[in-house]
Amino acid sequence: MTTPAEKDIVIKVENLTKRFGDFTAVNQISFEVNKGEIFGFLGANGAGKTTAMKMLIGILNPTSGKANVAGFDIYNQPEQIKRNIGYMSQKFSLYEDLTIAENINFFGGIYGLNDDEIKFKSEELLTKLNFHAIKNNLVSSLPLGWKQKLAFSLAIFHSPKIVFLDEPTSGVDPITRRQFWDLIYEASHNGITVFVTTHYMDEAEYCNRISIMVDGEIKALDSPKELKNNFQIDSIDDIFYLLARKAKRIE
Amino acid sequence: MRQLKFLLIKEFQQILRNKLLVRLIIAVPIVQLVILPFAANYEIQNIKLSVVDNDHSEYSRKLINKFTSTNYFLLNGYFYSYKEAIHQLEKDNAELIIEIPKNFEKDLIRENETKIFITANAINGQTAGLSVSYSNSIIRDFNNDIRIEWLQPARINSLPTIEVTSSNWFNPKMNYKYFIVPGLMVLLVTLVGFLLTTINIVKEKEDGTIEQLNVSPLKKYQFILGKLIPFWIIGLVVLTIAQIVSFVLYGIYPVGSYLTIYLFAAIYLVALLGFGLFVSTLAETQQQAMFIAYFFMMIFILLGGLFAPIENMPNWAQFLTRLNPVSYFIEAIRMIILKGSGIKELATHFGIIILFAIIFNTLAVYSYHKTN
Ligand SMILES: Nc1ncnc2c1ncn2[C@@H]1O[C@H](COP(=O)(O)OP(=O)(O)OP(=O)(O)O)[C@@H](O)[C@H]1O
Ligand SMILES: [Mg+2]
DSSP: OOOGGGSOEEEEEEEEEEEETTEEEEEEEEEEEETTOEEEEEEOTTSSHHHHHHHHTTSSOOSEEEEEETTEETTTOHHHHHHHEEEEOSSOOSOTTSBHHHHHHHHHHHTTOOHHHHHHHHHHHHHHHTOGGGTTSBGGGSOHHHHHHHHHHHHTTTOOSEEEEESTTTTOOHHHHHHHHHHHHHHHHTTOEEEEEESOHHHHTTSSEEEEEETTEEEEEEOHHHHHHHHTOSOHHHHHHHHHTTOOOOO | OHHHHHHHHHHHHHHHHOHHHHHHHHHHHHHHHHHHHHHTOOOOOOEEEEEEESSOOHHHHHHHHHHHTSSSEEEEEEOSSHHHHHHHHHTTSOSEEEEEOTTHHHHHHHTSOOOOEEEEOTTSHHHHHHHHHHHHHHHHHHHHHHHHHHHGGGTOOOSOOOOOOOOOTTOTTOOHHHHHHHHHHHHHHHIIIIIHHHHHHHHHHHHTHHHHHHTSSOOHHHHHHHHHHHHHHHHHHHHHHHHHHHHHHHOOOOSSOHHHHHHHHHHHHHHHHHHHHHHHHHOSSHHHHHHHHHHHHHHHHHTTTSSSOGGGSOHHHHHHHTTOHHHHHHHHHHIIIIIOOOTTTTHHHHHHHHHHHHHHHHHHHHHOOSOO
């Protein structure tokens, strides 16, 4: 293990808060994410994970607090942030009425890749996902697990510094889930920092560090191993349960 | 530029893949132009007429003859009393009653003056108004006839008989189609341009795909142009289909130039699509978008002067039509097609529509946010 001082910090959040009217969805959260890390963002439904993520990627204005993503300030430089991140939203958001190939071209194009890059990278993507035979099929015809793998591959298509994944594996079968995590590891191995939210506690174990969010606040943050040590509980599931059952928000 | 190219490719791939939509875009203007000009004909013929002749004189017969010899009226029958005739009206067998009083002829000759009573069923105000005005001109005509008849024995032919004919400039045969078809073209372009843009953008919101665009480095203006250009092109395609159909079917072609029409349409579409984009920023779901779009379409149509001439509207409504971009295009296209007006004569119209384009697009740019 390397010491924190040696690492580059790619996400730095201080007292970030989001209120909708008088409801505080995200309450003064602070944390840092290191370069190349897989950072798990855990929390029950309605804990505020998506809201926090949307502020970090520059599509939702925070109420207060500070955050710096990929070296840019979320208030003043959202467009620079967008050039350096990839995002896979909780709701599937590729174009269902376009084919796999058309989606690849489109997202490659709007991120400013040139024709050769698009061609080369899409070959690579189709091979990796084994999609060559079906590249002209409409995305709407794909099973959910395949859609999610495609969405992830497109989120990192332009080689971002950080990729934000919002519950990428919810509703996906265990085998595809495994394959999905292989893709995440590969991205991480290639130097992409991964910020991922999940409901699955087994997935939490795959992360370098995890934070557990309850009612808009971060209640615990450490590596899975340290957390188990600190809480003297040997399953993340139980730690999560211990913290989350104090939640007041019910959905 | 390159980003815009990819946005346009994507938009056309989606539109062309939607086969039903493509067919509708082509079929709607054709079908509407085939059907509506016939349905929306305001010339009224065969108004059912009931007569109560209490005089039974030569003159009363002459007057009735004058009514029935036109195509406008169709005699439903003679009745002995007004009460009976009203009964016909109630049963919808008659739309207009003429009652000729006793001593009609005598009064006319002795007093030089008499009265007749006309009753119209005003449930359909339009028909009632028209049938009364038709009656008036027939009676006026009748007046002239008998005056000439009386004067003839004296051999004074110099008395001018005043003939009241309404002249319809630029539409000499008062062909209603010339009035309605150019207006319909505008409406079709508006319908397709406005509704399709609005719903298209809101669909991206509903599907969440717009979020994927908002986290990309796409510029705001690229997104907006990427949405406007496809529907701008489709709007002009619809206009072209409409021009072809109205030439083939009705022989209507502009006395002025096609160039003026297209130039106006090009600017008009920029204004309209900007408005569509603005509306789409107000709605979160396609259902809401449809509702808002419908609301504005109704106003566009009813206050656009398509069916009812704007001059006939009350003042406050006339004022509202001045705020309706559709009314300017309808007026302009009629002037180009029927009168042959050019850019010079239409300078005000061009000016105003450019102003609309600027206002709506500024609104759209300001209300579309990549960040909420
Ligand atoms: N635009 C909004 N206006 C008002 N309240 C909102 C808005 N967006 C989110 N919320 C509320 O904020 C809270 C946090 O929502 P958020 O979507 O961030 O939760 P989450 O942790 O992502 O939950 P899930 O696991 O269900 O995705 C919820 O109670 C939600 O209802
Ligand atoms: Mg969420």
